[in-house]
Amino acid sequence: MTNRGGSRIGVLVPFTNTNLEPDMMMLAPSGVSLHFTRIGGYDEDEIPDENQMAELGASSLDEPLHLLQGAHPDVILYGCTSATLAHGPSFDRDLAAQIKSQSGALTVTAAGALVAALKVLRVSRIGFASPYVPSLNDRAIAFLADEGFETVSRADHAEPLGNEGQGALSPDAVYDLGLRADRPDADAIVLSCTDMRSAEIIERLERALGKPVVTSNQAMMFQSLQVLGAADPPLGFGELFERLSA
Known part of the structure; x- marks a missing residue:
């Protein structure tokens, strides 16, 4: 490699x-x-x-x-x-x-890098998902709003996850989280977190939704x-x- x-x-x-x-x-x-x-x-x-x-x-x-x-x-x-x-x-x-x-x-x-990627893709409205607690997702969405991106839909994890729990989410669980973050007017889906196994399901989720998926x-x-x-x-x-x- x-x-x-x-x-x-x-x-x-x-x-x-x-x-x-x-x-x-x-x-x-x-x-x-x-x-x-x-x-x-x-x-x-x-x-x-x-x-x-x-x-x-x-x-x-x-x-x-x-x-x-x-x-x-x-x-x-x-x-x-x-x-x-x-x-x-x-x-x-x-x-x-x-x-x-x-x-x-x-x-x-x-x-x-998330911001740079969204600019390359020329999108303005996103669906957002992460394994974070809702209050941290609020901060993330505000950050992206400051950079010019409107979050039109989001998916919070059903329960608070510790550090180990975030990393232990299976690719299938991440895929389902990405599906829940989508809405027709979202131009792209953002999966935020460097410890979430989202890279493995990018193409699968893009095929299902017909739109770009950006991960950390x-x-x-x-x-x-x-x-x-x-x-x-x-x-x-x-x-x-x-x-x-x-």
Whole structure:
């Protein structure tokens, strides 16, 4: 899958996340190597609500960035969507600038990548789904509204999920969540969360709904490949990746 002389992507991963790493390996094309460092700043035993995720977003990245820089990545991904959704677009942009300043690497945030992907797809109305608690979904929808996207429908998970529970959702459960988020006037469906197994059901959900599906990890890889100038993404991950190939 990788070419040791090719581009390198470094990824900052929340320490309880079990799906970001396998997703990135699945989404990366040949010639791109992946390098991961885990980050903390939240209580693994608490429900990851807006307060927990805001704490994660505000936690120091000095040591994780120092460790990740040992791999000399060309691009660094901030691999938690909700940590900056909880704060707002200005915070997200400032965090990306901070990471770039400290590391010297091009920087992509999960929340910023969702916005960039929706702009590439030229959509304005979305259906939104995530494994977050409803109050954090409120923050996410407000973030996207600030960036010019109207959420016309949403699907909250039926019960609060802990960190382990979010990562344990099956692809079929994520697919059903995406179906519930749809409405005829939604131009696209957004599945937010880097620890949710949504990349595996992108094409299946797009076929069922007849519209693009954007996920956190897919969007991060898409934007990374854009900035790296790579145009050979793996097949089977939706209309967004097809735009890169075109």
